[in-house]
Amino acid sequence: MKISVQKNRCPQNHSCPSIRVCPVGALEQNGFDAPVVDEDKCIKCNKCVRYCPMGAILIKD
Numbered sequence: 001m002k003i004s005v006q007k008n009r010c011p012q013n014h015s016c017p018s019i020r021v022c023p024v025g026a027l028e029q030n031g032f033d034a035p036v037v038d039e040d041k042c043i044k045c046n047k048c049v050r051y052c053p054m055g056a057i058l059i060k061d
């Protein structure tokens with residue numbers, strides 16, 4: 001499984017609120033760019049997937 005950020009769904013005009021819900025600090029954002037997932041840190045908990053209001057973060061097999 002892998003967390004995938006869909007850039008086309010992310011407006012990239014705000015601080016990503018999903019960063020705050022990640023329990024391990026695996027989401028990083030450069031400016032207002034779409035966030036990126038640090039695969040080494042991510043524990044696939046799905047919290048960011050459920051939280052993103054735009055549905056821009058997906059979990060894929």
Ligand code: SF4
Nearest residue numbers: 022042043045046048
């Ligand atoms: S799935 Fe969980 S651990 Fe991975 S980036 Fe999202 S909130 Fe963080």
